[in-house]
Amino acid sequence: MGDIMLKTENLGISFGGLKAAQNVNITIHNKELYGLIGPNGAGKTTIFNLLTGVYQPTEGKFFLDGEDLTGKTQEAINRKGIARTFQNIRLFNNMTVISNVMVGLHNLPEYKCSPFASMLRLPAHFAAEKKMRDRAKELLDIFGLKEDRNTLACNLPYGKQRKLEIARAMATNPKLLLLDEPAAGMNPHETEELMNTIRFVRDNFDMTILLIEHDMKLVAGICEKVTVLNFGQELAQGNTAEVLSDPRVITAYIGEDE
Numbered sequence: 189m190g191d192i193m194l195k196t197e198n199l200g201i202s203f204g205g206l207k208a209a210q211n212v213n214i215t216i217h218n219k220e221l222y223g224l225i226g227p228n229g230a231g232k233t234t235i236f237n238l239l240t241g242v243y244q245p246t247e248g249k250f251f252l253d254g255e256d257l258t259g260k261t262q263e264a265i266n267r268k269g270i271a272r273t274f275q276n277i278r279l280f281n282n283m284t285v286i287s288n289v290m291v292g293l294h295n296l297p298e299y300k301c302s303p304f305a306s307m308l309r310l311p312a313h314f315a316a317e318k319k320m321r322d323r324a325k326e327l328l329d330i331f332g333l334k335e336d337r338n339t340l341a342c343n344l345p346y347g348k349q350r351k352l353e354i355a356r357a358m359a360t361n362p363k364l365l366l367l368d369e370p371a372a373g374m375n376p377h378e379t380e381e382l383m384n385t386i387r388f389v390r391d392n393f394d395m396t397i398l399l400i401e402h403d404m405k406l407v408a409g410i411c412e413k414v415t416v417l418n419f420g421q422e423l424a425q426g427n428t429a430e431v432l433s434d435p436r437v438i439t440a441y442i443g444e445d446e
């Protein structure tokens with residue numbers, strides 16, 4: 189295992205004639221908090237869809253912790269260690285907070301018991317269930333959601349729904365966490381709290397995080413490095429402060445209505 193957690197090599201995808209992403213080269217080191225920014229329609233979410241197997245690249249490759257994951261299914265990629273949240277929150281709305289996290293835990297080998305034991309409700313089944321519940325509580329505690337564990341996800345305030353989505357992604361025990369506009373729709377107080385949560389996750393889980401964000405204050409506040417996409421291609425990348433003061437980057441954002 190090396191020092192590089194994610195590497196994309198000339199990654200790209202076309203939809204008909206539209207090159208939604210092309211020649212994207214991003215290198216993210218272990219434990220980095222890395223930003224992916226750019227105007228609306230630049231191809232940011234498309235990159236996440238490529239890195240999670242939602243779309244298959246039409247060009248290029250990507251590697252996680254040295255392993256080529258190009259062409260793998262969503263499930264395989266998640267098992268290898270990439271987890272994400274979505275631009276529009278996707279929770280199981282009619283399930284409780286704790287059940288949402290347990291969904292994320294279900295695929296981990298340490299909580300598996302044989303289908304036979306589950307079916308007959310043997311002690312092994314209850315032991316696995318209890319272990320899972322304890323782990324879920326631990327995660328909820330970290331995200332300040334333990335008291336809400338029996339609430340339906342749909343009844344949580346917006347800021348907490350965003351946190352729950354991150355908690356569920358973390359439950360799959362990823363090496364790389366992808367967050368798609370986690371602060372979208374948040375008020376300044378919620379955004380501030382979210383920034384602290386993201387920092388906490390990185391520091392306490394030694395997590396590598398790639399973050400799409402529109403809120404430049406958030407990006408400048410927590411990302412060490414960024415890549416700017418424009419029309420599906422890299423416009424600039426490097427240290428956040430340098431990139432954000434690059435005139436080409438400022439120009440790309442002019443005319444944006446947000």
Ligand SMILES: Nc1ncnc2c1ncn2[C@@H]1O[C@H](COP(=O)(O)OP(=O)(O)O)[C@@H](O)[C@H]1O
Binds near residue numbers: 233235
């Ligand atoms: N499944 C798809 N089919 C056709 N076009 C798509 C598809 N997914 C994304 N696109 C197009 O790719 C471009 C980039 O979209 P997206 O990655 O969502 O941008 P961003 O997240 O940066 O706002 C847009 O022009 C979008 O319409």
Ligand SMILES: [Mg+2]
Binds near residue numbers: 232233275
């Ligand atoms: Mg997007």
